[in-house]
Structure formats: structure tokens, C-alpha cells
Amino acid sequence: MGQLPKPGELLPPAATFTPQHLAQRDFGGLTDAVEATAKALAATAVARDRQGGTAWEERQALRDSGLLKLAVPATYGGPETPWPDIYRIVRRFAEVDSSLAHLFGFQHLQVASVALFGNPRQKERLLGKTISENWFWGNATNGLDTRTTLTWKNEDGGYYELNGIKSFCSGATGSDMLNVTAPRSTDPADRVFLSIPTGRVGVKVLDDWDNMGQRQTDSGSVTFTQVRVEKDEVLGPPGTAGTPRATLRTLVSQLILVEIYIGNAQGALLNAWKYVHEQGRPWFQSGLERASDDPFTQQRFGDLRIVLRGAIALAEDAEQRLQHAWNRGDALTAQERGELAVAIFETKLAAASAALDITSKIFEVMGARATAAKYGFDRFWRNVRVHTLHDSLDYKLKDVGLWVLSGETPAPSIYS
Numbered sequence: 001m002g003q004l005p006k007p008g009e010l011l012p013p014a015a016t017f018t019p020q021h022l023a024q025r026d027f028g029g030l031t032d033a034v035e036a037t038a039k040a041l042a043a044t045a046v047a048r049d050r051q052g053g054t055a056w057e058e059r060q061a062l063r064d065s066g067l068l069k070l071a072v073p074a075t076y077g078g079p080e081t082p083w084p085d086i087y088r089i090v091r092r093f094a095e096v097d098s099s100l101a102h103l104f105g106f107q108h109l110q111v112a113s114v115a116l117f118g119n120p121r122q123k124e125r126l127l128g129k130t131i132s133e134n135w136f137w138g139n140a141t142n143g144l145d146t147r148t149t150l151t152w153k154n155e156d157g158g159y160y161e162l163n164g165i166k167s168f169c170s171g172a173t174g175s176d177m178l179n180v181t182a183p184r185s186t187d188p189a190d191r192v193f194l195s196i197p198t199g200r201v202g203v204k205v206l207d208d209w210d211n212m213g214q215r216q217t218d219s220g221s222v223t224f225t226q227v228r229v230e231k232d233e234v235l236g237p238p239g240t241a242g243t244p245r246a247t248l249r250t251l252v253s254q255l256i257l258v259e260i261y262i263g264n265a266q267g268a269l270l271n272a273w274k275y276v277h278e279q280g281r282p283w284f285q286s287g288l289e290r291a292s293d294d295p296f297t298q299q300r301f302g303d304l305r306i307v308l309r310g311a312i313a314l315a316e317d318a319e320q321r322l323q324h325a326w327n328r329g330d331a332l333t334a335q336e337r338g339e340l341a342v343a344i345f346e347t348k349l350a351a352a353s354a355a356l357d358i359t360s361k362i363f364e365v366m367g368a369r370a371t372a373a374k375y376g377f378d379r380f381w382r383n384v385r386v387h388t389l390h391d392s393l394d395y396k397l398k399d400v401g402l403w404v405l406s407g408e409t410p411a412p413s414i415y416s
Contacts (some may be wrong), residue, residue: 022273022305023266027089030067030081034089037065042096046376049099052215053207054173058100059136062107069131071108073115076127083252083326084319087259094263095270098383099216101263103171105256110137110179112252116245117193117235126177126195138175138198138205140166140222143191143414148182148224150192150234160184160229162194162202166222172198172205173218180224184234193235202227213379213386243330244337247412251322251337254344254415258315260387261348261355265308268380272362273301275370275377291365300365304358311354314347338409341416345396352393355384391415 027034040061048055062068070086072078086108093101114126129135140148148164162182172178175198184192198205202225209220238246280291288294318340325332325340359381363370370377392415399410410416 022270023095024088025092027085027092030070030085030089033065033067034092037061037067038092038096041093041100045097046374046379048097049215049376049379050373052210054218055100055216056174058097058216059103059174062100062104063134063136067104068107068134068136071111071115072127072130073123076124077131078127083255083323084316087255087315087319090256090259091263091266094260094383095267097216098260098264098267098379098387099214101260102214102217102256102387105260106139106171107137109249109253109256110139110177113141113179113193113249114195114235116249117239117242118195119235119237122195122232122235133176135176136171136174138169138172138178138218140169140172140178140180141193142166142168143181146183148180150182150184150194150229158231160194160231160234162196162224162227162229164224166224168219169205169222170217170219172220172222173207178203178222180222191240193240194229194233195235196227196229196233200227211386213382213384244332244334244412245325245328245330247337248322248325248332250412250414250416251325251341251344254348255315255319255322257387257390258311258318258344258348258351261351261384262308262311262315264380264384265311265351265355265358268359268362268377269301269304269308271375271377271380272366272370275366275375276301279369280366297365300361304361307354307357311347311351314350318343318347335409337412341410341412342400342403345400345410345416349393349396349400352384352388356381356388359384 025031025035041058048058067089069078070081072080074080090101090105093104111127111130114123118126130137145167148162148166151161151163153159153161162180164182166180178196178198180194180196181191182194184190196203204223204225206221206223209218240246276291276297282288282291282294286294291297321340321343325336328336362377366377399416402408
């Protein structure tokens with residue numbers, strides 16, 4: 001890692017330089033794999049953001065890294081990497097490529113879904129093959145999209161038939177396996193998770209994702225036409241309505257979003273730091289030779305750094321709490337789970353505010369020339385703006401306020 005340059009000293013190339021005091025680069029035994037993958041993602045991130053579509057080569061880089069297996073428990077042949085370590089890698093990838101960080105994070109969310117909802121035989125098969133087959137998981141689990149149906153068929157020994165459509169199916173394109181949600185009865189609350197091969201007859205992944213941010217998350221739609229689902233492909237017990245531990249899936253998901261916010265904010269700040277040092281021009285009235293010597297520029301960097309550090313501190317505390325809850329297993333109580341939810345909601349609110357602020361205000365320290373399309377600095381704000389709309393921050397704030405006033409914790413749901 002490079003040290004801060006001396007006055008007048010040329011900076012190393014952008015692809016290899018990161019100011020040591022602004023971003024941690026130690027991931028223990030995973031450092032080489034993480035940094036090699038981050039470098040591969042960074043190399044074409046700006047061009048691919050403009051292009052959109054599926055990042056086939058970069059998805060393969062994630063496969064080849066071996067990092068898709070991190071969340072698989074040791075019982076099923078995985079490394080059982082602690083959640084705080086996985087989240088820091090999500091942050092590192094989001095710093096250079098928010099879309100691929102999203103796919104990476106959601107890979108581990110799908111693994112967690114199987115670990116939390118599956119029965120022992122399902123976990124042995126699905127998690128074991130995640131290791132042996134190096135599976136890339138996609139999802140079709142949008143709980144607010146209720147257009148799927150799961151109907152029992154008595155013929156041929158009995159099976160379910162899946163029909164309908166799901167939207168916001170991040171990572172479905174090119175995946176090996178899909179987690180899907182559907183109601184198993186006329187009661188919409190009787191929602192089940194099922195794990196099926198993406199290539200199964202009747203499954204069609206659509207290329208219809210065209211949003212302003214997170215442009216390579218392949219978050220379009222998936223249609224299901226008379227898709228056969230075997231009984232043992234419906235996860236459970238415990239399923240989604242099991243113990244407080246089973247409800248941790250939502251909180252695992254919320255912290256992935258948090259680290260995508262933070263990663264974008266950190267990437268924006270690092271790019272602004274580099275731009276100011278290499279290309280920044282002091283304001284003509286300042287009487288200074290270097291933009292980095294301008295006291296107003298220094299003040300703005302100080303403000304943005306403090307906001308970012310606050311979000312990181314909250315995130316790392318919440319992630320340690322999640323790991324503790326995860327380790328508690330079935331001994332986890334509803335009250336403990338609820339208090340963890342409050343801590344994660346607080347973190348998400350702070351991280352979203354910090355990321356929106358930082359990714360916008362970097363232009364005030366870089367100036368008008370930094371808005372040129374060739375730099376792609378706007379992608380950080382676009383990614384955060386899209387992702388912070390994932391679920392209502394207002395209702396997260398309401399839940400925190402209710403807890404402050406009454407001690408009442410959020411009820412577990414698909415977003416809480």
C-alpha cells in the first residue's frame with residue numbers, strides 16, 4: 001500500500017494507489033483474493049456502468065475468487081467466515097463496483113436463507129453443492145411482489161407447480177440456483193421459500209433491468225410457467241415462520257444494504273481525494289498553488305470523513321451484534337432479536353444519510369471539470385440513490401422512535 005506523497009511528488013497510478021489512512025485493506029487470510037478481485041472489478045467499472053447489462057467476466061471473477069463460499073457453515077464443507085468479515089468485503093467491492101458488490105452480498109444472503117430455513121437434508125444438499133459445484137445463487141424473493149402461485153398436484157407422486165412472475169430478481173441472470181418465494185395457500189402470509197435450478201424448464205430470466213443506478217445487478221424479472229417444484233425443494237422446517245433465529249434473514253439483508261451505502265461513500269471520497277491531489281485547481285482568489293491547501297477544501301473533507309467514520313462505526317458494531325445473535329442459534333430470544341433490529345435500523349439510517357451526502361458533496365471539492373462523463377463519479381450517487389429506496393427509511397425511523405419512547409421492538413417482517 002502506498003504512503004501519502006510528499007509535496008511535489010508524483011502519485012502512483014490510480015489502479016494501485018489508495019491512501020492508507022482512509023481505507024482498511026487487511027482481510028486476514030482473504031486479503032490476496034479480495035484485493036485481486038477488487039482490482040479486476042475496478043479496471044472496467046466506469047465503462048461497464050455506462051454500458052449496463054450483465055457483467056459476465058466480472059461475475060466469473062467472483063466465481064474464480066472462491067469468495068462465493070464464505071458464508072457456508074463448516075458442517076457442510078464451507079469456511080464459515082464470520083459475518084463482520086463478509087460485510088467488510090461487500091464494502092470493499094462496493095467501493096469500486098457497487099453492482100458486483102450487490103451480487104456478492106446477495107450470494108451470501110441466499111446461502112443464509114438456506115441455512116436458516118432449510119431442514120438438515122436440504123442444507124446438506126444445497127450448501128454442500130454450493131461448495132462442490134461453486135454455485136452462484138440468484139434470487140426471486142421480492143416479498144411485495146405477490147404475482148407467483150404455488151399449486152399442489154397429486155399426480156406423479158405429488159409435486160408443486162409454480163407460476164407467475166417476480167420483479168427485482170438481483171443476480172438471477174447467469175445463476176445456477178434461485179431462491180423463490182410464493183404463497184403455498186390462499187393465505188398470502190403462508191409464504192414459503194423454495195430453491196430450484198435457474199435452468200429448469202419453465203423458468204425464464206428477463207433482461208428488463210434499466211434503472212439509473214446499480215446497473216449491472218441483473219435485477220430484472222423472472223417468469224415461471226408450469227415449473228415443477230419437488231416437495232423437498234420447499235425449504236423447511238423451520239421455514240420462514242420458525243424461531244427468532246429464522247427471522248435473522250431480514251437483518252442479514254439489511255446490513256448488506258448498509259455496506260453497499262458505505263462502500264459507495266468510501267469510493268466517492270477516495271476518488272475525490274485522488275482527483276484533488278492530481279487534478280484539482282485552487283480557486284483563483286485563494287492565492288494558493290494546490291487545491292489540497294485550500295482551507296475550505298480541507299474543511300469539507302474533514303466533514304465528509306467524520307460522517308463516514310460515524311456510519312462505519314455503527315455498522316461494525318451492528319455486525320458484531322448480528323454475529324453474536326447468529327451464534328446464539330435457537331437460544332436467541334425475540335427480545336434480543338428485536339434489539340438487534342433497532343441497532344441495524346439506526347445504522348441503516350445513518351449510513352444512508354452519510355452516503356447520499358458524501359456522494360453528492362464530492363463535486364464541491366473537485367469542481368465542474370469532475371462532472372465529465374469519462375470519470376463516472378456520478379455513479380456513486382446514482383447507486384446510493386437507487387439502493388436507499390429499497391425499503392422505507394421513514395418507517396425505519398418510526399420504529400427506532402417507537403423503541404425509544406416505549407421499548408417496543410420492531411415486529412419481524414420481510415423488511416424488518
